[in-house]
Amino acid sequence: NAGVTQTPKFRILKIGQSMTLQCTQDMNHNYMYWYRQDPGMGLKLIYYSVGAGITDKGEVPNGYNVSRSTTEDFPLRLELAAPSQTSVYFCASSHPGQGTQNQPQHFGDGTRLSIL
Amino acid sequence: AQSVTQLDSHVSVSEGTPVLLRCNYSSSYSPSLFWYVQHPNKGLQLLLKYTSAATLVKGINGFEAEFKKSETSFHLTKPSAHMSDAAEYFCVVTAYNNNDMRFGAGTRLTVKP
Secondary structure, three states: OOOEEEEOOEEEEOOOOOEEEEEEEOOOOOEEEEEEEOOOOOEEEEEEEEEOOEEEEOOOOOOEEEOOOOOOEOOEEEOOOOHHHOEEEEEEEEOOOEOOEOOOOEEOOOEEEEEO | OOEEEEOOOEEEEEOOOOEEEOEEEEOOOOOEEEEEEEOOOOOEEEEEEEOOOOOEEEOHHHOEEEEEOOOOEEEEEEOOOOHHHOEEEEEEEEOOOOOOOEEOOOEEEEEEO
């Protein structure tokens, strides 16, 4: 059982380039998330999705786009890379919360992105 | 809205001694609280969660945490540290759904031989 798989693991981009960070999960989770983690900071939510065809903004969505055409995949796109987007990006998935019984999120190993 | 404050950015203990990682939270609703661990170059792994059941929560690898509503705290403890516990630990609070999870800034745990 692979869980949450992110590709690539590392990438260096030039300012203004675009790229897509891939995320796929094999646990049939409805909910998927993208976070960024900056040094000395906790994770901040970029976008999330509660199911195929449904996406919504998180805390820091500017400069990013997402799509959710299947339950398994949730790619994150950077259209015009900027130095401020240098970060480690984590994808996560979970079952929907059941009332107050929030379900834990399962995380990928991250994509380390540098923009120069 | 909710927020989390991890009171120590770095904690250093000797192997075999107790571990205490402190977390205070703020939430407008009855919160769900989680502790995650992150080893270098890895994603986050769930240690334990509190979701309004027992206030003392036991997790993996001998960790436990106690929910104290009067103190708005959810401190993580372990009786005896092991070298493999060295990692970054994150306290997380969320409301009744998973769509607004707020992470603390993290506490780096160092374990000395």
